[in-house]
Amino acid sequence: MPTVFVIDDRSLLAIGSLIEVGKHIDLFSGMNQLCESGELLFPPEVVKAVRQRGDASLPIDRQLIIWIEAVQGRMECDVAFGHKRAAQLWAQNNGYEEGLDPFADGDSCIVAVVGLILDLLERHAEFVVVTNDFTERPGRAALGSITRKLGCRVQDIQAFAEECMRLCSPAA
Amino acid sequence: MCHTLCMAARRIPITGSVLAWAMAEASVTAREVADHLNVPEATVRAWQDERAMPNKGQLDKLARFLARPASFFFLARPPESKFPTALLRRASGSDKDWRAPSRRDRAAIRSAQNAQEVSRWVAGQTKRSAIDLPSAALTDAPDDFAGRLRSWLGWRTSEQIELRDDEVARALRAHIEEHGILTVNFTLADERYRGFCLPDPVSPLIAINTRDDVRARSLSYVHELAHLCLGVESLCTDEADSRTERWCERVAGCFLLPDAELRRFVADVLGVGTVREVDDVRRLADHFNISNRAAAVRLSQVGLAGSRLYSIVNAQTAAKSRKSERNGVVQTRARRRLQRYGRTYVTQLLSAAESGALSDLDVLEYLNVSRRELAEVRAIAFDKADL
Numbered sequence: 001m002p003t004v005f006v007i008d009d010r011s012l013l014a015i016g017s018l019i020e021v022g023k024h025i026d027l028f029s030g031m032n033q034l035c036e037s038g039e040l041l042f043p044p045e046v047v048k049a050v051r052q053r054g055d056a057s058l059p060i061d062r063q064l065i066i067w068i069e070a071v072q073g074r075m076e077c078d079v080a081f082g083h084k085r086a087a088q089l090w091a092q093n094n095g096y097e098e099g100l101d102p103f104a105d106g107d108s109c110i111v112a113v114v115g116l117i118l119d120l121l122e123r124h125a126e127f128v129v130v131t132n133d134f135t136e137r138p139g140r141a142a143l144g145s146i147t148r149k150l151g152c153r154v155q156d157i158q159a160f161a162e163e164c165m166r167l168c169s170p171a172a
Numbered sequence: 173m174c175h176t177l178c179m180a181a182r183r184i185p186i187t188g189s190v191l192a193w194a195m196a197e198a199s200v201t202a203r204e205v206a207d208h209l210n211v212p213e214a215t216v217r218a219w220q221d222e223r224a225m226p227n228k229g230q231l232d233k234l235a236r237f238l239a240r241p242a243s244f245f246f247l248a249r250p251p252e253s254k255f256p257t258a259l260l261r262r263a264s265g266s267d268k269d270w271r272a273p274s275r276r277d278r279a280a281i282r283s284a285q286n287a288q289e290v291s292r293w294v295a296g297q298t299k300r301s302a303i304d305l306p307s308a309a310l311t312d313a314p315d316d317f318a319g320r321l322r323s324w325l326g327w328r329t330s331e332q333i334e335l336r337d338d339e340v341a342r343a344l345r346a347h348i349e350e351h352g353i354l355t356v357n358f359t360l361a362d363e364r365y366r367g368f369c370l371p372d373p374v375s376p377l378i379a380i381n382t383r384d385d386v387r388a389r390s391l392s393y394v395h396e397l398a399h400l401c402l403g404v405e406s407l408c409t410d411e412a413d414s415r416t417e418r419w420c421e422r423v424a425g426c427f428l429l430p431d432a433e434l435r436r437f438v439a440d441v442l443g444v445g446t447v448r449e450v451d452d453v454r455r456l457a458d459h460f461n462i463s464n465r466a467a468a469v470r471l472s473q474v475g476l477a478g479s480r481l482y483s484i485v486n487a488q489t490a491a492k493s494r495k496s497e498r499n500g501v502v503q504t505r506a507r508r509r510l511q512r513y514g515r516t517y518v519t520q521l522l523s524a525a526e527s528g529a530l531s532d533l534d535v536l537e538y539l540n541v542s543r544r545e546l547a548e549v550r551a552i553a554f555d556k557a558d559l
Contacts, residue, residue, distance in 0.1 A: 010531075013533055013543075014531075014533065052542065053533070053536050053537075053542055053543060054542065055542055055543035055544035055547070056544075057544055058543060058544075061543060081184055081185050081246070082185070084243060084246045085185065085187075085246040085248070087246070088243065088246040088247045088248060089247075089248040091247075092247060092249065092251070093248075097251045097252060098244075098251040099243060099244060099246075099247050100243070101241055101243060102241075102251075102286075103286045103290075103537075103538070104241035104243070104537075105540040106241065106540070107235075107241055107242055107243070108241060108243070108537070111243035111246065112243075135530075135531075137290070137293055137530065137534060138286070138289045138290050138293050139286060139289075139290065139537070139538065140534075140537060
């Protein structure tokens, strides 16, 4: 059974700047393949956050927004309300008294992403969380710290991007 | 079609006690929530008791109304309240006509608290030291303390006179921000609230109600600054009815209209011993670029006002409040965010992002802007030009 990658809005918004512009086509093609095979997952809330924060006038964000809008229709990754509630319960029991996103001005996607992770854990799925977000700061929990506390595997964004690009290399 | 209907009817399992808590924190009743959502009051009570659940549209409306993210209602239990209790009660003295802050006012206070918490956290990461505010006591003579504040801020009355009246509050804000104090602007629901302040050693914060007349805001900035110097949080109305409020009001008045300059103007320019005419109050106010009301208060404080002068001026002023003008500058969302949060907070975030203490993505979230808007914020935040 292949390993599933779980990714959030922050990792997606950061990924383009870690890779040379010339290799972006390979990056998005690789991510596309992973989406097609069900090996890359993110809930619809992530799509909304990327659209909201991304800047379509920047080439890298434009590609990201086009890509994410293209794949979202094919991805069935709605997170059940029960898992979102479980995410907030876990948060309150693990030092995030006001939940995972108390400062969010509107909606944020961290609760849905952590809900997805709890769902995968429940189903004993093989998965890796793609994130470099380990700095705890006020207002939004750091996904990396959460995954560590949950005992999940974490992959650095750059390493994930390279793995995606390898999928498109002739040798792959 | 069927899918759309199913989605609309889908019920969302929120935590009733969390909803009840959020309503109490926002100071709203089940009736008010019901009216806003266009549902029976019994439905809201059923949500609180978990006998029923809202649908997606109702939850989204509820979240916006209570100024919380929708995911907040998935919490397992109500969090501990962080609301500063001093802001919910009259500081001391009279409780005449006191109304507790409304839902919108409380949301503004919470938003300011969040900004202060972020600023304090950034200070810890970047080793920013405490602000050396002049310390004050209620026993200090207001005119003396106002003089100390003017010299601490580098504020000159001559500069105040030269500015256009709608520039004074902005210039004052800039001086206050240069000293590292956070200044935020909110449109509070109740125009009786002029502003509030949240003391803190490294991230003291002043919030001003933009419903207030543009000239009156100068007085509010200094009034709240005086509160910070006393080290007490405040939520101030236009009625100074406690000793602390009266002292801060007096300091603010003396700051903008020092005793000596006031007496000189009345004697030499107006040529009267006691000011009785509203036109004279207006001339005084126009000269010093303060509100007519502030000028009338100052005249009363130094014993130069005729009887009922303040009441007459107050009645006329209340009828026409003038808002800030922006001289044709296009008010983009980025500019509005900068005006709301002030340069101190925004530049603290941007500098923290440059030093690696925060990421650009953190800044996007804290300011609730897109990457394009952040680029504009960055371009204008360090520029000294007027917003």
